[in-house]
Amino acid sequence: MPVQNAEIAAMFDQTADLLEIEGANQFRVRAYRRAARTIDGLPEAVTAMLEAGENLADLPGIGEDLAHKIADIVGSGRFALLDKLKAELPGELDALATLPGLGPKRVKILYDLLGVRSLDDLRRAVAAGHVHELPGFGDITERKLGEALGRPVGPRRFKLAVAEAEAQALTGYLGESGGRVAVAGSYRRRRDTIGDLDILASSAQAATAGDRLAAYENTAEILAHGPTRTTVVLRSGIQVDLRAVPEESYGAALLYFTGSKPHNIALRAIAARHGWKLNEYGLFAGERRIAGTTEEEIYDRLGLAYIPPEMREDRGEIALAQAGRLPRLIALADMRGDLHVHSDWTDGTATIADMAAAARACGHRYMALTDHSRRVAMAHGLDPDRVARQGAEIDALNAGLKGFTILKGIEVDILKDGTLDLPDTTLARLDIVVAAIHSFFDLPRDAQTARMLRAMENPHVSIIAHPTGRLLGERAPYAIDMDRVTSAARDLGCALEINAQPDRLDLNDAHAHMARSKGVKLAISTDAHSVNAFQYMRFGIDQARRAWLGPDDVLNTRPLAGLRALLGRRAARAA
DNA sequence: GCCGTTTTCGGCCCGACTGTTTTCAGTCG
Numbered sequence: 312m313p314v315q316n317a318e319i320a321a322m323f324d325q326t327a328d329l330l331e332i333e334g335a336n337q338f339r340v341r342a343y344r345r346a347a348r349t350i351d352g353l354p355e356a357v358t359a360m361l362e363a364g365e366n367l368a369d370l371p372g373i374g375e376d377l378a379h380k381i382a383d384i385v386g387s388g389r390f391a392l393l394d395k396l397k398a399e400l401p402g403e404l405d406a407l408a409t410l411p412g413l414g415p416k417r418v419k420i421l422y423d424l425l426g427v428r429s430l431d432d433l434r435r436a437v438a439a440g441h442v443h444e445l446p447g448f449g450d451i452t453e454r455k456l457g458e459a460l461g462r463p464v465g466p467r468r469f470k471l472a473v474a475e476a477e478a479q480a481l482t483g484y485l486g487e488s489g490g491r492v493a494v495a496g497s498y499r500r501r502r503d504t505i506g507d508l509d510i511l512a513s514s515a516q517a518a519t520a521g522d523r524l525a526a527y528e529n530t531a532e533i534l535a536h537g538p539t540r541t542t543v544v545l546r547s548g549i550q551v552d553l554r555a556v557p558e559e560s561y562g563a564a565l566l567y568f569t570g571s572k573p574h575n576i577a578l579r580a581i582a583a584r585h586g587w588k589l590n591e592y593g594l595f596a597g598e599r600r601i602a603g604t605t606e607e608e609i610y611d612r613l614g615l616a617y618i619p620p621e622m623r624e625d626r627g628e629i630a631l632a633q634a635g636r637l638p639r640l641i642a643l644a645d646m647r648g649d650l651h652v653h654s655d656w657t658d659g660t661a662t663i664a665d666m667a668a669a670a671r672a673c674g675h676r677y678m679a680l681t682d683h684s685r686r687v688a689m690a691h692g693l694d695p696d697r698v699a700r701q702g703a704e705i706d707a708l709n710a711g712l713k714g715f716t717i718l719k720g721i722e723v724d725i726l727k728d729g730t731l732d733l734p735d736t737t738l739a740r741l742d743i744v745v746a747a748i749h750s751f752f753d754l755p756r757d758a759q760t761a762r763m764l765r766a767m768e769n770p771h772v773s774i775i776a777h778p779t780g781r782l783l784g785e786r787a788p789y790a791i792d793m794d795r796v797t798s799a800a801r802d803l804g805c806a807l808e809i810n811a812q813p814d815r816l817d818l819n820d821a822h823a824h825m826a827r828s829k830g831v832k833l834a835i836s837t838d839a840h841s842v843n844a845f846q847y848m849r850f851g852i853d854q855a856r857r858a859w860l861g862p863d864d865v866l867n868t869r870p871l872a873g874l875r876a877l878l879g880r881r882a883a884r885a886a
Numbered sequence: 887g888c889c890g891t892t893t894t895c896g897g898c899c900c901g902a903c904t905g906t907t908t909t910c911a912g913t914c915g
Binding site for chain 2: 336337338339340341342343345346371372373374375376377411412413414415416417446447448449450451452496507509535536537538539540542552554567568570572575576577578579580582583584585588589590591592
């Protein structure tokens with residue numbers, strides 16, 4: 312099986328971790344991390360790029376040396392430098408460094424002086440009281456490490472929708488004291504999950520915001536509390552970092568704390584090339600502040616078009632902003648319909664009429680009713696007869712609707728062998744066919760990919776729903792070769808879905824970006840099972856913007872006639 | 887290890903907070 316981009320990125324990240332522990336040149340460490348981000352964000356498989364004769368050294372952050380190393384990894388499946396580092400630093404030292412308060416230097420001290428190689432080793436050393444005697448350690452550090460070891464391991468991430476509810480309550484409370492309050496960080500970049508909330512407060516008495524956060528009723532623990540920065544953990548477990556900044560630095564601080572970190576580093580490098588300095592207080596020429604009140608003036612001064620937060624990942628957006636060629640990103644207002652909707656005919660909670668009314672209340676002009684097919688027995692999936700009867704009900708409803716249309720659709724199951732759960736004769740009578748996998752999640756990668764491709768080859772299939780099957784925090788995506796799936800989607804004229812359910816957000820941003828770069832059309836749909844679920848559309852829009860999608864990339868920005876034309880083009884191949 | 891409006895070597899983003907120190911290193915974002 313060819314080496315995946317994510318595997319190469321993981322190897323480089325681990326190499327960076329271990330190099331750091333060894334005390335290697337920090338810029339060499341950074342080079343590996345940057346290369347890992349580049350590889351991870353590529354729209355195409357590295358193996359395919361090499362086969363096509365492309366020079367990997369042309370990629371940002373990858374030079375001759377790393378290009379050769381990547382080629383070696385692709386050829387052998389192994390990375391010699393990483394193997395060597397693992398031999399020199401056995402155990403799970405990189406995992407140790409994820410504990411709060413432990414970085415590369417202290418991990419090295421623990422390893423050198425106490426032989427600590429794993430979390431269990433450290434647990435024993437703390438219990439034995441050996442840690443506080445080490446240079447650079449003390450009683451407080453030892454106690455905090457003991458506490459951290461007692462908690463579940465791994466950085467906890469929260470779904471965007473969960474973080475949003477928490478953030479809105481908190482900013483409402485903080486805003487009561489006056490001044491501006493904004494949530495920055497990965498929340499503002501609209502990542503699908505959020506590690507912590509970065510909140511910016513600007514007011515005449517800026518420092519009081521920190522005091523208010525410390526006194527917030529949902530604050531469970533105060534980790535740090537200084538004049539400009541306060542860090543707490545809320546009862547929900549979400550960590551909150553609050554920075555209080557003066558009004559004239561608001562834009563610089565918003566830019567800085569929105570990140571991403573690689574984006575900031577790239578901006579600072581541009582500032583440095585002008586002989587300027589960019590920090591969270593402004594853009595400075597010597598002592599003189601030349602920008603900082605707004606993000607816009609900083610981008611402008613650096614010779615860049617304004618980059619929307621969702622694009623700030625250092626995935627090529629800075630070069631586009633320099634050239635004035637940033638794409639016009641899709642917005643919620645562009646959406647004209649929803650193409651994945653359930654009713655109480657299967658596992659939805661509302662009637663078709665009520666769902667249509669709710670979709671219409673969102674400003675939509677159409678919705679595709681796509682209930683489950685018979686294979687999903689638990690949801691009372693539709694057989695051909697019920698599909699026909701449902702179609703009659705939709706005809707009757709449409710006759711009474713003005714300015715809104717219910718499209719006849721189905722979410723048909725993709726069976727284990729890639730055939731579909733309903734006969735072509737049934738599918739042919741529908742306006743739109745959404746196909747999805749709901750079973751056999753653990754097939755081997757090649758088999759799962761072949762299954763998906765076979766389903767896409769059926770010309771009645773308009774859209775593949777939630778193409779990786781992931782449930783955030785609950786179920787990993789099934790093994791599937793998205794490079795091949797997106798290429799097949801392009802070749803076959805089949806669209807892929809960005810499922811807007813906060814638990815799914817599937818395709819994710821990177822895969823949707825890959826699809827867009829190949830010219831594949833996407834549908835952004837809520838998979839609504841209730842009237843309130845149409846509100847989820849905005850989370851799908853978030854991920855679409857992170858994937859650089861514009862209105863033209865998306866099926867359901869089209870007026871109904873335009874949508875029918877696009878769907879018809881696919882169906883015409885069937886005839 | 888990368889990279890070039892400082893162009894093939896010598897730089898590489900920058901500041902706050904904590905704990906362990908007694909002027910600062912490490913960590914974090």
